[in-house]
Amino acid sequence: MAGPLWRTFADPRIGRHLLREEGEVIVDEVHHHWVVYIRPALEMVLALALVVLGVFSRVDIAWLPWLVAIGISLHAGWRALTEHMDRFVITNMRVFRVRGVLSQRLATMPLGRILDISVEKPFRGRLLGYGHFVFESAAQEQGLRDIRYVGRPDERDLVIQRVVARAGLRGRATHTFDGR
Incomplete structure (x- = not known):
């Protein structure tokens, strides 16, 4: 669905x-043109790096890189969708x-x-x-x-x-x- x-x-x-x-x-x-998707793709790579950082960070602050990664991922997805809809x-x-x-x-x-x-x-x-x-x-x-x-x-x-x-x-x- x-x-x-x-x-x-x-x-x-x-x-x-x-x-x-x-x-x-x-x-x-x-x-x-595909070039407009480079910046959102780079943002997603940064978000993935922050998730990996969260996995290897101290347990008491592991949520912080993940929270930032979620924000960056949402921003990258929004930018890509905006370009796609234009x-x-x-x-x-x-x-x-x-x-x-x-x-x-x-x-x-x-x-x-x-x-x-x-x-x-x-x-x-x-x-x-x-x-x-x-x-x-x-x-x-x-x-x-x-x-x-x-x-x-x-x-x-x-x-x-x-x-x-x-x-x-x-x-x-x-x-x-x-x-x-």
């Missing part, structure tokens, strides 16, 4: 945000982001309002295969401005550009090579 409850709790349920009756389909669902979704009609564990926030931008997408790839990101999206739109403040730690950012940028082009929201470029 705990398995289905956990799957339900740890799933952002993207499908319920789709406009299925309008023909909206998911083109790409973007999870965070999803960026590209559909044939819009892009949206769902995030949050206990309460969820949804930020949506129709494809027609996307003016510019910048892909930032720091040195570490180039080595490990992640980058960050910065969206510019007609509205200055929105919940979709920064999407961080996107795996394969160049491929994902091309997906968005293809979807925008297929939707007919940008004029087609005409190239002439004869000087006209």
Whole structure:
């Protein structure tokens, strides 16, 4: 019984945000790159070290490292779950982001309002295969401005550009090579 409850709790349920009756389909669902889980994993290693320390410490204070280990483990689990629940979704009609564990926030931008997408790839990101999206739109403040730690950012940028082009929201470029 705990398995289905956990799957339900740890799933952002993207499908319920789709406009299925309008023909909206998911083109790409973007999870965070694995690099965001390094810090929670290191915290769990620290918690395990504190449990081992508690085993080999004096009996009268053995509870202290265990108590700290429980706190660190809970923090690491919460951070990992927060990263897992943060999803960026590209559909044939819009892009949206769902995030949050206990309460969820949804930020949506129709494809027609996307003016510019910048892909930032720091040195570490180039080595490990992640980058960050910065969206510019007609509205200055929105919940979709920064999407961080996107795996394969160049491929994902091309997906968005293809979807925008297929939707007919940008004029087609005409190239002439004869000087006209």
